[in-house]
Every structure is written in structure tokens, then in C-alpha cells.
Amino acid sequence: xxxxxxxxxxxxxxxxxxxxxxxxxxxxxxxxxxxxxxxxxxxxxxxxxxxxxxxxxxxxxxxxxxxxxxxxxxxxxxxxxxxxxxxxxxxxxxxxxxxxxxxxxxxxxxxxxxxxxxxxxxxxxxxxxxxxxxxxxxxxxxxxxxxxxxxx
Amino acid sequence: xxxxxxxxxxxxxxxxxxxxxxxxxxxxxxxxxxxxxxxxxxxxxxxxxxxxxxxxxxxxxxxxxxxxxxxxxxxxxxxxxxxxxxxxxxxxxxxxxxxxxxxxxxxxxxxxxxxxxxxxxxxxxxxxxxxxxxxxxxxxxxxxxxxxxxxx
DNA sequence: CCCTTTTTGTTGGCATGCAAACGGATTTTG
DNA sequence: CAAAATCCGTTTGCATGCCAACAAAAAGGG
Numbered sequence: 586x587x588x589x590x591x592x593x594x595x596x597x598x599x600x601x602x603x604x605x606x607x608x609x610x611x612x613x614x615x616x617x618x619x620x621x622x623x624x625x626x627x628x629x630x631x632x633x634x635x636x637x638x639x640x641x642x643x644x645x646x647x648x649x650x651x652x653x654x655x656x657x658x659x660x661x662x663x664x665x666x667x668x669x670x671x672x673x674x675x676x677x678x679x680x681x682x683x684x685x686x687x688x689x690x691x692x693x694x695x696x697x698x699x700x701x702x703x704x705x706x707x708x709x710x711x712x713x714x715x716x717x718x719x720x721x722x723x724x725x726x727x728x729x730x731x732x733x734x735x736x737x
Numbered sequence: 738x739x740x741x742x743x744x745x746x747x748x749x750x751x752x753x754x755x756x757x758x759x760x761x762x763x764x765x766x767x768x769x770x771x772x773x774x775x776x777x778x779x780x781x782x783x784x785x786x787x788x789x790x791x792x793x794x795x796x797x798x799x800x801x802x803x804x805x806x807x808x809x810x811x812x813x814x815x816x817x818x819x820x821x822x823x824x825x826x827x828x829x830x831x832x833x834x835x836x837x838x839x840x841x842x843x844x845x846x847x848x849x850x851x852x853x854x855x856x857x858x859x860x861x862x863x864x865x866x867x868x869x870x871x872x873x874x875x876x877x878x879x880x881x882x883x884x885x886x887x888x889x
Numbered sequence: 890c891c892c893t894t895t896t897t898g899t900t901g902g903c904a905t906g907c908a909a910a911c912g913g914a915t916t917t918t919g
Numbered sequence: 920c921a922a923a924a925t926c927c928g929t930t931t932g933c934a935t936g937c938c939a940a941c942a943a944a945a946a947g948g949g
Contacts, residue, residue, distance in 0.1 A: 605859045607794050607811065611869045612774045612787065614885045617812050619767045620906090621889060626764065627907090634934065635764070642759050653897055659759065660769050663898065665936050672934080689897040689944050707757045717763045720888045729888070732881040733766045736872050737773060772936090779937090786904065805927055815928065817906050824904080841914045841927040 622717045629713050630706060633678075636661065636669050638710065641678060641695065641703035649694035651684065678702060774869045781865050782858060785830075788813065788821050790862065793830060793847065793855035801846035803836065830854060 607613050626635050633641065639659050644650065647658060656666030670693055673679040678699030684690035695703070718726045759765050778787050785793065791811050796802065799810060808818030822845055825831040830851030836842035847855070870878045 602860070603863070604798070605794055605862060606798060607791055610862075610866050611882065611885070612771070612778065612866065613791065613812070614882065614889065615767060615771045615774055617889050618885055619764070619771050620812060622764045622767055623907090636935065639759055639765065642757055646756070646758060651897075660765070660772060661935085662937060664900080664938080665934095667899070668935075687897085687945070691898070708754070710757060710762075711755070714762050714764065718888070721884060725884055725887070728880065729884040730763065730766065732873060732877055732884070733763070733770055735877070736870070736881070737766065737769050775937090788905065803927075813905085814907060816908085816930080817904095819929070820905075839915075839927085843928070 622713075625716050626713045629709050629716075632702065632706065636665075637673055637678070638703070638706060640666070640669050640673060641699055642707075642710070644679065644693065644695045645700065645703050649692050651687075651690040652681070652693050653690075655693055673699070774865075777868050778865050781861050781868075784854065784858065788817075789825055789830070790855070790858060792818070792821050792825060793851055794859075794862070796831065796845065796847045797852065797855050801844050803839075803842040804833070804845050805842075807845055825851070 623635055626638075630638065636659070640655065643655060643658050650658065652666060652670055653663055655670070656663055659666065661669065670679060670681070674681060677696055679693050680696050681691050681693050684692050718729070721729055775787055778790075782790065788811070792807065795807060795811050802810065804818060804822055805815055807822070808815055811818065813821065822831060822833070826833060829848055831845050832848050833843050833845050836844050870881070873881055
């Protein structure tokens with residue numbers, strides 16, 4: 586080697602294969618953004634966990650659903666949605682019944698208490714979304730949401 | 738508008754408080770984007786979990802660190818980084834020692850195996866970041882990363 | 890109609906992720 | 920310097936989150 590490391594940083598375009606910096610990786614930034622959002626949620630809403638709220642909100646939006654369908658619409662796999670539904674049922678926010686036509690299915694629906702609770706939280710939930718996006722101005726927020734959707 | 742709530746549903750711009758649709762919430766989109774990224778990671782790298790890789794990458798980047806400092810730099814709380822370090826130590830990727838000047842601290846550092854492993858994964862890790870951003874064109878990627886940072 | 894495939898839900902196992910409560914060490918402050 | 924405030928690391932407890940393996944039921948195909 587005549588001069589493998591004569592100018593370690595001189596020519597960034599050829600020699601060094603771009604150092605791996607954690608803080609530059611999309612995955613790390615996405616994780617931190619999500620972390621921040623969960624912290625904002627936690628400060629605003631203590632009645633339900635984020636996923637429990639998402640579950641009730643989706644049931645409120647779409648009506649009764651099979652457990653697996655509910656999982657798909659909330660982006661939780663079958664094993665995860667099961668735990669969430671179990672806990673919501675235990676706390677009386679949802680109820681389950683057997684599907685008459687498909688004996689594999691368990692239909693999940695809101696109880697009156699669950700409906701009342703989720704409706705009482707919508708305003709604060711909107712605030713959470715607003716606060717999460719607050720570092721960006723209106724134009725940036727629209728752009729960010731657009732890019733986020735495009736990436737999914 | 739002179740009559741804010743005269744017609745509850747008639748005028749969408751005034752009356753209805755904007756329905757809460759899960760798929761429109763930043764938090765949900767961030768979670769799904771992160772989920773997608775983790776799936777891409779999982780397909781590309783099986784040797785280490787995402788957080789184990791992040792931990793080794795940060796140690797590679799910053800050198801030996803106290804356990805808590807390592808947690809801060811990787812955005813994991815004290816309880817979480819402990820588990821990650823424990824598992825990495827068990828698998829021989831990192832080692833720990835007592836800090837001579839501060840008896841509270843545990844210094845975490847890469848073992849030769851850990852260093853070799855993480856270095857062998859950098860290329861694939863870069864691919865993961867690239868693939869995660871691939872739905873966006875170059876301009877959009879830059880914009881997205883910019884907005885993501887601004888939001889954190 | 891039978892066989893194969895798919896779908897639904899469950900379970901076990903492992904890895905985050907965070908709050909709260911602690912004990913011990915160090916730093917800050919009055 | 921001594922008390923108070925912090926910081927370090929640990930433990931417990933609970934809630935995701937996902938994989939792999941299963942059993943039962945339904946759907947599809949030949």
C-alpha cells in the first residue's frame with residue numbers, strides 16, 4: 586500500500602464507503618418520531634394505551650368486526666390484537682360474540698361504555714396529532730403526511 | 738359564520754368536529770412506516786435484532802460508553818438498554834467493565850467479534866435504509882428526512 | 890365430493906419499551 | 920462540609936409486537 590490512508594477524509598466519493606451513522610438512518614428517525622408521538626399521547630391520555638385507543642377508534646369508525654379483521658385495520662398481527670382485545674374486554678370497553686355463519690370468527694364490538702369513552706377522547710386525540718405535527722408549519726405538515734403515506 | 742351550531746351536520750366546515758379516522762392520524766402512519774422498515778430490516782438481516790444492531794453500530798461509532806449513555810444515544814431508556822446489553826454480552830458481541838473513577842458506571846465496549854459482525858452488516862444496513870426510502874424519489878427523500886428531523 | 894389451500898384464532902417464546910420504585914454513588918448547593 | 924438534588928444501574932410489572940406451530944373451519948379446485 587503506497588498510501589491507503591494518506592488522506593483519510595480527502596476524497597469522500599471514492600475511498601470510505603460512507604460511514605454508518607445511526608442518527609442518519611431513516612429507521613432510527615422514524616422510531617424516534619414515533620417515540621415522541623407516544624410520549625405526547627401519554628401526557629394527554631391516560632385512560633387507554635395508544636393501541637387500545639386505536640382499537641376502539643377503529644371499531645367506532647367501522648362498526649363490529651372480526652378479531653383478525655380488526656387487527657388488519659389497526660395494523661396489528663393476530664397475536665397482538667388478541668391481547669389488546671382481551672384487555673379491552675376485561676375492562677368492559679368491548680364485547681365479543683360468535684359469528685353465526687362462520688364458526689371460526691369472533692365478532693368484536695364496542696360496549697356502550699367503550700363507545701362513550703372513545704367519543705370522550707376524540708378531542709384530546711386530535712390534539713395529540715396536532716401537537717405531534719406542531720414543529721412543522723401547515724405546508725410542511727401536508728408534505729410530511731403525503732410522503733409518509735407514499736412510503737407505506 | 739353567524740350561527741356556529743345551527744345545523745349540526747349540514748356544514749362540514751363548521752358543525753361536525755372532523756371525524757376521527759385512524760388512517761389519517763400521524764401517529765398511526767408513523768407506526769406503520771416504522772413497521773414497514775422493521776420488516777425490511779428483518780428480511781435483510783437475521784444476525785441481530787434491530788436494536789442490537791443499533792447498539793453495536795453506536796458503539797462502533799462512538800467507542801466505549803457507559804450503559805446509560807449508550808441508551809441515550811440509541812434512544813432507549815435505562816431498563817430497555819439493560820436487556821439489550823445483557824443479550825449482546827451473552828452472545829459475545831460486547832463486554833462490560835467497571836468504571837474506575839465512577840463506581841456507579843458500567844462501561845460497555847465492542848468485543849473483536851462484535852466489531853467484526855457489525856462491520857460485516859454495514860453494507861446490508863445501508864441497503865435497508867435505501868429500500869425503506871425507495872418509494873420516494875431523491876428530492877422527496879431529502880425532504881422527508883428533513884421534516885422527520887424537524888419533528889423530533 | 891374429496892382434497893388442498895386459506896383463513897381464523899390460540900399459544901408459547903423472545904425482544905422491545907416504558908413507568909415506578911430502589912439502593913448506591915456523585916454532584917450540587919447552601 | 921452536610922443536606923439535597925442527580926445520576927447510575929437494577930428490578931418488577933404491564934403492554935406491545937412478531938414469529939412459528941397448531942387446530943378447527945371454510946373456501947376452492949378438479
